[in-house]
Amino acid sequence: MASRSFQDTSVIHCGDNLTILSQLPSDSVDVIYLDPPFFSNRHYEVIWGDEAEVRSFKDRWQGGVYNYVDWMRERIREMYRVLKPTGTFFLHCDWHASHYLKVMLDNDIFGETYFRNEIVWSYKRWTSSKRTLSRLHDTILFYSKGKTYFLEIPTVANTNPNPSQYVSAKDDTGRTVVARDDAGRPIKRSMSERIQLGDVWEIPLMSPVSKDRLGYPTQKPPALMERILTMASKPGDIVLDPFAGCGTTLTVAQKLRRRWIGIDISPTACEVMRRQLSMLGADVKVEGLPQNVAQLHALEPFEFQNWVINRVNGTHSTRKTGDMGIDGFSWLVHEPIQVKQSERVGRETVDKFETAVERNYASMAPDTKGKLRKGYIIAFSFGRGSHEEVARARLEKNVDIELVTVQELLDRSHPLTQQAGNIFDNLAPLPPRDAATLPSVDELAQSDERAVAEDAGPYDSN
Numbered sequence: 001m002a003s004r005s006f007q008d009t010s011v012i013h014c015g016d017n018l019t020i021l022s023q024l025p026s027d028s029v030d031v032i033y034l035d036p037p038f039f040s041n042r043h044y045e046v047i048w049g050d051e052a053e054v055r056s057f058k059d060r061w062q063g064g065v066y067n068y069v070d071w072m073r074e075r076i077r078e079m080y081r082v083l084k085p086t087g088t089f090f091l092h093c094d095w096h097a098s099h100y101l102k103v104m105l106d107n108d109i110f111g112e113t114y115f116r117n118e119i120v121w122s123y124k125r126w127t128s129s130k131r132t133l134s135r136l137h138d139t140i141l142f143y144s145k146g147k148t149y150f151l152e153i154p155t156v157a158n159t160n161p162n163p164s165q166y167v168s169a170k171d172d173t174g175r176t177v178v179a180r181d182d183a184g185r186p187i188k189r190s191m192s193e194r195i196q197l198g199d200v201w202e203i204p205l206m207s208p209v210s211k212d213r214l215g216y217p218t219q220k221p222p223a224l225m226e227r228i229l230t231m232a233s234k235p236g237d238i239v240l241d242p243f244a245g246c247g248t249t250l251t252v253a254q255k256l257r258r259r260w261i262g263i264d265i266s267p268t269a270c271e272v273m274r275r276q277l278s279m280l281g282a283d284v285k286v287e288g289l290p291q292n293v294a295q296l297h298a299l300e301p302f303e304f305q306n307w308v309i310n311r312v313n314g315t316h317s318t319r320k321t322g323d324m325g326i327d328g329f330s331w332l333v334h335e336p337i338q339v340k341q342s343e344r345v346g347r348e349t350v351d352k353f354e355t356a357v358e359r360n361y362a363s364m365a366p367d368t369k370g371k372l373r374k375g376y377i378i379a380f381s382f383g384r385g386s387h388e389e390v391a392r393a394r395l396e397k398n399v400d401i402e403l404v405t406v407q408e409l410l411d412r413s414h415p416l417t418q419q420a421g422n423i424f425d426n427l428a429p430l431p432p433r434d435a436a437t438l439p440s441v442d443e444l445a446q447s448d449e450r451a452v453a454e455d456a457g458p459y460d461s462n
């Protein structure tokens with residue numbers, strides 16, 4: 001297998017950023033923007049619903065805010081190392097930990113001399129708390145690595161009401177009067193006057209109907225990233241986002257002709273970004289995603305399920321995993337899919353899935369009974385009993401269950417992966433899982449321990 005290149009740009013690295021950052025070359029990046037998961041007091045903070053993200057979530061949480069700061073410190077040390085001596089650094093945080101992080105950055109990483117601004121990103125939204133004032137801003141801590149750095153501060157329209165319509169001047173006695181031109185006419189102030197951008201930025205949250213909105217709750221508005229990147233970088237500069245999420249920084253960098261590198265621990269996030277950037281025409285490489293059966297075996301169950309559903313460009317079931325035995329639906333035609341991270345899937349699994357398929361079609365249209373109803377089980381391998389059961393279901397129940405191996409998905413040789421004529425790479429990113437179907441942190445932790453070879457039954461012969 002070709003080794004990963006840590007020198008390249010247009011690369012999304014899938015993995016813990018601590019490990020990835022430690023392999024990036026020193027002094028190589030112009031701008032770092034990071035929007036890490038906040039140290040927020042919510043019990044659930046799962047965005048992608050895969051275990052890699054949740055393990056990371058648990059690491060950050062155990063031990064309270066100082067543990068969170070330690071977790072961030074070791075990563076930011078690496079970011080500092082990879083930043084060019086002329087590079088700049090933007091850390092996006094909210095009120096929970098911004099003050100702890102500022103002290104850490106001043107004392108342990110950049111030094112307070114290199115602190116440049118506390119940018120307040122102010123936005124409007126409806127909040128209903130009666131015991132606190134509405135929280136209507138995030139904080140972005142801006143540092144430079146050295147004394148010399150690139151910053152082109154934009155001007156913005158002066159939206160403050162003008163205190164006077166006329167320009168003022170002093171007369172011979174020192175009194176303030178209205179200034180006049182040579183013809184004695186009062187000089188009017190220009191209302192379109194532009195002023196230098198300050199440190200409070202009013203940028204709306206992403207509108208629910210924005211064409212850029214992918215539906216992930218932590219997605220940041222492209223306008224915010226545009227402002228940071230146009231101000232702090234030039235075309236061709238290298239931008240790094242080590243907590244890249246659904247890729248707002250990277251897509252804005254691509255549009256502004258900056259080079260970019262993204263890192264995210266979640267394979268699902270990496271897949272969403274790959275599609276976003278491919279749609280913009282970028283020649284994207286994703287490093288660190290599972291490439292073979294052994295790596296897919298090693299994935300945690302939810303990650304494996306996400307991988308399969310993404311691979312067929314399907315949609316996730318709107319119920320929690322395991323319910324009714326349907327984990328997702330195929331692209332366009334919406335046929336039910338069950339995902340098993342198992343070898344030698346047996347008769348019993350097919351039997352249960354057959355019932356689930358019947359129920360699924362019955363709930364959609366009661367008159368489908370006489371028609372052939374189709375579904376797929378996707379697993380590493382199937383025992384002989386499962387093939388016999390498939391034949392019986394077809395003959396007796398008019399239910400057509402197709403057994404698909406993971407290898408066929410890896411090779412993209414199965415029609416499920418080709419239904420769109422292999423245009424999946426350029427399809428819009430999949431919508432996020434419905435919040436109600438996301439597993440809780442506890443459920444994800446439990447699934448770590450779940451046995452995966454649950455289906456190797458007595459009927460199986462291979």
Ligand SMILES: C[S@@+](CC[C@H](N)C(=O)[O-])C[C@H]1O[C@@H](n2cnc3c(N)ncnc32)[C@H](O)[C@@H]1O
Nearest residue numbers: 016017035056218219220243245246248264265
């Ligand atoms: C708040 S989101 C970033 C959202 C992003 N700014 C956007 O606009 O889409 C934080 C991301 O950090 C990722 N993450 C959490 N822990 C990580 C780690 N240790 N290494 C890399 N990524 C991590 C999560 O998977 C999540 O996608």
